[in-house]
Amino acid sequence: MTGAAEVRFRRVALIGIGLIGSSISHAIRRHGGLAETIVGSSPTASTRDKAVEIGLVDAAFADPAVAVAGADLVILCAPVGAYARIAKSIGPALSPGAILTDVGSVKAAVVADVGPYVPAGVDFIPGHPIAGTEQSGPESGFASLFDGRWCILTPTATARAEAVERLVQFWKALGSNVELMTAEHHDRVLAITSHLPHLIAFNIVNTAAHLERVTDSEVIKFSAGGFRDFTRIAASDPTMWRDVFLNNKAAVLEMLGRFTEDLFHLQRAIRYDDGEELFQLFGEAREIRRGIIMAGQDTPAPDFGRSPQTKKPPQG
Amino acid sequence: MTGAAEVRFRRVALIGIGLIGSSISHAIRRHGGLAETIVGSSPTASTRDKAVEIGLVDAAFADPAVAVAGADLVILCAPVGAYARIAKSIGPALSPGAILTDVGSVKAAVVADVGPYVPAGVDFIPGHPIAGTEQSGPESGFASLFDGRWCILTPTATARAEAVERLVQFWKALGSNVELMTAEHHDRVLAITSHLPHLIAFNIVNTAAHLERVTDSEVIKFSAGGFRDFTRIAASDPTMWRDVFLNNKAAVLEMLGRFTEDLFHLQRAIRYDDGEELFQLFGEAREIRRGIIMAGQDTPAPDFGRSPQTKKPPQG
Numbered sequence: 001m002t003g004a005a006e007v008r009f010r011r012v013a014l015i016g017i018g019l020i021g022s023s024i025s026h027a028i029r030r031h032g033g034l035a036e037t038i039v040g041s042s043p044t045a046s047t048r049d050k051a052v053e054i055g056l057v058d059a060a061f062a063d064p065a066v067a068v069a070g071a072d073l074v075i076l077c078a079p080v081g082a083y084a085r086i087a088k089s090i091g092p093a094l095s096p097g098a099i100l101t102d103v104g105s106v107k108a109a110v111v112a113d114v115g116p117y118v119p120a121g122v123d124f125i126p127g128h129p130i131a132g133t134e135q136s137g138p139e140s141g142f143a144s145l146f147d148g149r150w151c152i153l154t155p156t157a158t159a160r161a162e163a164v165e166r167l168v169q170f171w172k173a174l175g176s177n178v179e180l181m182t183a184e185h186h187d188r189v190l191a192i193t194s195h196l197p198h199l200i201a202f203n204i205v206n207t208a209a210h211l212e213r214v215t216d217s218e219v220i221k222f223s224a225g226g227f228r229d230f231t232r233i234a235a236s237d238p239t240m241w242r243d244v245f246l247n248n249k250a251a252v253l254e255m256l257g258r259f260t261e262d263l264f265h266l267q268r269a270i271r272y273d274d275g276e277e278l279f280q281l282f283g284e285a286r287e288i289r290r291g292i293i294m295a296g297q298d299t300p301a302p303d304f305g306r307s308p309q310t311k312k313p314p315q316g
Numbered sequence: 317m318t319g320a321a322e323v324r325f326r327r328v329a330l331i332g333i334g335l336i337g338s339s340i341s342h343a344i345r346r347h348g349g350l351a352e353t354i355v356g357s358s359p360t361a362s363t364r365d366k367a368v369e370i371g372l373v374d375a376a377f378a379d380p381a382v383a384v385a386g387a388d389l390v391i392l393c394a395p396v397g398a399y400a401r402i403a404k405s406i407g408p409a410l411s412p413g414a415i416l417t418d419v420g421s422v423k424a425a426v427v428a429d430v431g432p433y434v435p436a437g438v439d440f441i442p443g444h445p446i447a448g449t450e451q452s453g454p455e456s457g458f459a460s461l462f463d464g465r466w467c468i469l470t471p472t473a474t475a476r477a478e479a480v481e482r483l484v485q486f487w488k489a490l491g492s493n494v495e496l497m498t499a500e501h502h503d504r505v506l507a508i509t510s511h512l513p514h515l516i517a518f519n520i521v522n523t524a525a526h527l528e529r530v531t532d533s534e535v536i537k538f539s540a541g542g543f544r545d546f547t548r549i550a551a552s553d554p555t556m557w558r559d560v561f562l563n564n565k566a567a568v569l570e571m572l573g574r575f576t577e578d579l580f581h582l583q584r585a586i587r588y589d590d591g592e593e594l595f596q597l598f599g600e601a602r603e604i605r606r607g608i609i610m611a612g613q614d615t616p617a618p619d620f621g622r623s624p625q626t627k628k629p630p631q632g
Binding site for chain 2: 081105130131132134149150152179189190192193194195196197198199200201202203204205206207208209210211217218219220221222223224225226227228229230231232233234235236238239241242243245246249252253255256258259260262263266267270271273275278279281282283284285286288289290291292295297298
């Protein structure tokens with residue numbers, strides 16, 4: 001681990017104070033020496049009040065340009081669809097030598113939207129912590145959100161190497177593992193590991209909701225058979241996800257094409273009673289699950305039986 | 317609650333001793349007075365040995381016809397694809413007055429496969445506890461699996477009302493809520509709440525695995541963005557799920573058709589940048605999630621950030 005001195009920032013500005021912004025604040029506070037001051041910006045008065053009240057920020061401003069003045073680290077934590085407007089507003093107020101980064105779930109569109117407004121002397125290093133819950137708002141954050149998760153950084157060509165290294169150390173201090181890649185590769189990897197799963201989850205929940213003869217109450221009542229787990233993913237913030245799909249269109253449409261092709265293959269195996277093919281495909285899926293547990297990205301504890309009344313079974 | 321005396325069975329025979337069979341045994345033992353003797357049957361010697369060793373059954377037999385002799389409650393807990401063969405074998409050995417039930421995830425096919433072998437005087441009452449985990453085998457069961465979950469019974473026309481009531485009380489004693497419906501309605505409800513979600517999960521995991529340029533290790537590494545939750549569902553037993561899809565073909569294909577239609581609608585909204593439609597659909601999905609939490613079928617604790625090292629955040 002790197003000592004606090006090497007990554008200490010004078011003033012961190014969080015533009016947007018939802019799940020990720022508030023979790024960054026908690027993780028900075030937990031660490032102790034990462035930032036002298038944290039300021040924030042939100043267009044919503046109640047969010048600003050709450051953020052100050054629970055100590056997420058030392059000061060909150062409606063105008064993001066005021067929040068970034070004098071900051072040496074600026075983190076965009078707003079929905080990606082708002083970035084262009086924010087960048088246009090804060091561009092002239094950014095301090096020379098500052099690092100500008102973000103936490104958005106898409107990266108090529110962020111480079112296109114924000115890049116033109118970044119003044120010379122500011123290091124623009126887009127980022128994406130692969131962490132979250134299905135909850136949102138300034139009270140949903142917690143300090144351990146990034147622990148053991150991956151944060152992807154996609155440095156622009158003009159970002160200085162020492163600024164990139166400083167941001168890498170910052171995310172490590174928040175608890176993350178860090179990986180560097182291009183914005184385009186990020187968007188492809190995330191299209192399959194995150195964007196497509198969310199789209200599918202939203203879709204199946206809506207398909208269920210629109211069934212006429214299966215009432216909502218039956219869908220809900222018997223949801224423990226698998227449907228429940230999709231609704232958890234589908235409970236994620238609608239604004240954020242609208243922006244993700246509009247801003248990673250090409251990669252998402254490509255993955256959707258592959259998904260549909262594979263689904264038709266499965267559908268055909270069911271129609272023609274090809275049990276061998278089904279067994280083979282289901283077995284392969286199980287192997288991938290083992291890989292994820294081995295990689296420490298999930299726990300092997302059985303989880304389908306969860307309920308407020310039910311204790312987790314003991315695991316050997 | 318009903319007292320133990322009313323539902324006490326002399327001899328319960330579990331045909332198949334995997335996750336559900338072993339959990340039924342644990343739940344019977346937890347209750348104390350539900351059965352005098354539990355016997356089991358499995359074609360696998362190591363499963364029989366393990367079941368006796370850890371006290372799941374008082375005796376285990378390779379031949380299911382031997383296991384059911386003298387039993388007043390026989391529960392088929394094997395993969396649905398094996399039911400016809402088992403029914404043919406045990407039919408002549410079933411005792412008059414016995415209740416024959418099962419725990420399979422499809423019901424119309426079970427009635428068709430098993431019904432012809434059920435002798436007069438035996439009450440055949442197919443059942444399906446909506447509970448499970450992604451794990452399998454005799455050591456995966458636990459007593460609380462059915463607590464607060466639903467068990468659906470689909471009594472055949474010839475089953476006596478008092479036998480149905482006795483089985484209802486048995487499942488309640490194991491911790492379940494119980495609902496009665498026709499086999500056909502069950503298959504439709506489960507097609508959307510369980511079978512389709514599993515098929516989709518298997519499919520997306522395989523789509524990810526087959527991508528050439530996104531390596532397996534990247535898919536696994538960055539799986540916390542949503543993909544991980546699909547792999548959990550896709551880790552379920554391949555044999556069981558093959559049999560489910562082959563035995564609930566009509567309902568699954570119908571739901572698949574609706575799902576694909578809805579997915580194309582979403583895909584079109586992405587292609588034509590219809591953010592309003594996306595926002596609307598995602599918001600509706602979020603409402604269904606709220607209903608599931610209100611109905612006690614899941615917990616509102618955020619779960620995406622889970623990891624062996626990460627503590628659950630405190631919830632207000």
